[in-house]
Amino acid sequence: MFYFFLVPYFTKEGFLNMITNNTSNMRTYSSNLEFTSQSLHLGIILAIVGGFLDAYTFTCRGGVFANAETGNIVLTGLALTQHNYIKAFSAFLPILAFILGALLSLYIDHHSITISKLYSKQAILLLEAIVLFVIGFIPTTVHNILVTTTISFVSSVQISSFRKLVGAPYSTTMCTGNLRSSCESFYIYIAKKDHVSGKKCIRYITIILFFTLGAILGGLSTEYADYKSIWLCSLFLILAIIVFPIDAYRLNRKS
Helix, strand or coil: CHHHHHHHHHCHHHHHHHHHHHHHHHHHHHHHHHHHHCCHHHHHHHHHHHHHHHHHHHHHCCCCCCCCHHHHHHHHHHHHHCCCHHHHHHHHHHHHHHHHHHHHHHHHHHHCCHHHHHCHHHHHHHHHHHHHHHHCCCCCCCCHHHHHHHHHHHHHHHHHHCCEECCEECCCCCCHHHHHHHHHHHHHHHHHCCHHHHHHHHHHHHHHHHHHHHHHHHHHHHHHHHHHHHHHHHHHHHHHHHHHHHHHHHHHHHC
């Protein structure tokens, strides 16, 4: 009886068909994955998390922006000029964590086998959700550098893993580049009547607005839940993970 089920896979033709079908399914899933990782709705969720984290670290974790390494570089330089090496080291640690996070993201992207690479985006979001959930248990009596350095690390992984918004470069945790890109797209739209640039401008503005919304949410929730408010970020990241299979199901139904 099992012969009739197994023989198609043990013939040359059956084996080739099996390989072809699996390869086709993997390509389809990879295409769906790329669509979701660059989608506006995923970008919105990640931008909310980015704005939330900056408000969170500024409000209850030492008055710093854990996602903005430019500020930490300036603080490091100022501390060195004042010969305050302890302060310089404290400001440099988040920068180092950011670098390590970027390198980890690149390593995962370039050294993962095909199957694991298909799930690397979700794995990164899950890792970030778990880390931020654990941070919610660390009281403010613990030195803030531990928390801000950890957040800088996961922020870097997120930035390095999700760098495109419908094919255009953007950031989910900083708005300077997004603001410049939105201005450029708006100018091209006005000057050349380029509707593609007009849509791109709207997408950038949407990300900036939801980043701002995340900052507002972070500020308000921190007033009520203090350091535990970061658990909301974990919930948003779980929602981001769920978006992937939802998109895959929706796209498969259309095809």
